[in-house]
Amino acid sequence: MLIRNILAALSCIVLLAAPPVRAQTAPQSAIDTIEQRGSMMVGMATFVPWAMRDSQGKLVGFEVDVATKLAQDLGVKLELVPTAWDGIIPALIAGKFDVIIGGMTITTKRNLTVNFSAPYDYAGSSLAVAIALQPDFKLDKLNAPSITIACRRGTTACTNAAEFFPKATLRQFDDDAAMTQEVLNGNANAFAASEPLPSRTTIENPGKLFTPLSQQDQLNRLPSGMAIRKGDVDTLNVLNNWIAANTKFLQARRHYWFETQDWRAVVGKVN
Numbered sequence: 001m002l003i004r005n006i007l008a009a010l011s012c013i014v015l016l017a018a019p020p021v022r023a024q025t026a027p028q029s030a031i032d033t034i035e036q037r038g039s040m041m042v043g044m045a046t047f048v049p050w051a052m053r054d055s056q057g058k059l060v061g062f063e064v065d066v067a068t069k070l071a072q073d074l075g076v077k078l079e080l081v082p083t084a085w086d087g088i089i090p091a092l093i094a095g096k097f098d099v100i101i102g103g104m105t106i107t108t109k110r111n112l113t114v115n116f117s118a119p120y121d122y123a124g125s126s127l128a129v130a131i132a133l134q135p136d137f138k139l140d141k142l143n144a145p146s147i148t149i150a151c152r153r154g155t156t157a158c159t160n161a162a163e164f165f166p167k168a169t170l171r172q173f174d175d176d177a178a179m180t181q182e183v184l185n186g187n188a189n190a191f192a193a194s195e196p197l198p199s200r201t202t203i204e205n206p207g208k209l210f211t212p213l214s215q216q217d218q219l220n221r222l223p224s225g226m227a228i229r230k231g232d233v234d235t236l237n238v239l240n241n242w243i244a245a246n247t248k249f250l251q252a253r254r255h256y257w258f259e260t261q262d263w264r265a266v267v268g269k270v271n
Helices: 002-017 030-037 062-074 085-093 156-164 176-184 197-204 233-245 247-259 262-267
Strands: 039-044 077-082 121-130 148-152 169-173 190-194 220-224
Touching: 030 039, 030 062, 030 233, 039 062, 039 085, 062 077, 062 233, 062 247, 121 156, 121 176, 121 197, 148 156, 148 176, 156 169, 156 190, 156 220, 169 176, 176 190, 176 197, 190 197, 233 247, 247 262
Parallel strands: 039 077, 148 169, 148 190
Antiparallel strands: 121 190, 121 220
């Protein structure tokens, strides 16, 4: 009994003497790295009009404007890092750049691997359909084994197409040009993509395509956020506050790139 009491007392002494358990310190935040480097590295993929190359090869678009303004406000240079869309999250996690600013919709699956800022934009998935299907068209007409729907690999629109039209054949591409051309060439019956691509492609190809969905009837409409690596609270705080302070700027740039064609005269041919 005496031995038990002595052991119990010794255990209490050890517990009291042990240092308090501390929360694991997060690695250096991206915002600290950006300030020390003097530049912000932004990952993005080319999507018209989010980010695209003009006739001179320069990257332009809505996301480029957003990234440029953010870098200016941080007082650092901007480095754009074009990255294949289906590999952009692994590239962020691997430290190839500091943040993704690329029209990335916030989804639960993506949120398991990255943290998102507050929404700074909203993107809706829609369709452009071959004109041959227009007579007596109903949306469920696309949900058939005889139908082929093109989409861009790794996008929310691809996921939406698979959910809405499970019986159709889904053909995935690595860029918008190949996706849209597949329908124009008659090798697919429709393509699914974020607006304004379906509407713009339909206007540019009169008599070949039609858009069956209005703005209110899109396949999905989800918020877009800037993506950073997990555990980076400081950077998340900076991004959220920047978005809140720049609402008018974001609205104005969205209107220019998505609701007008004014940029075409300035940008010229895009790739």
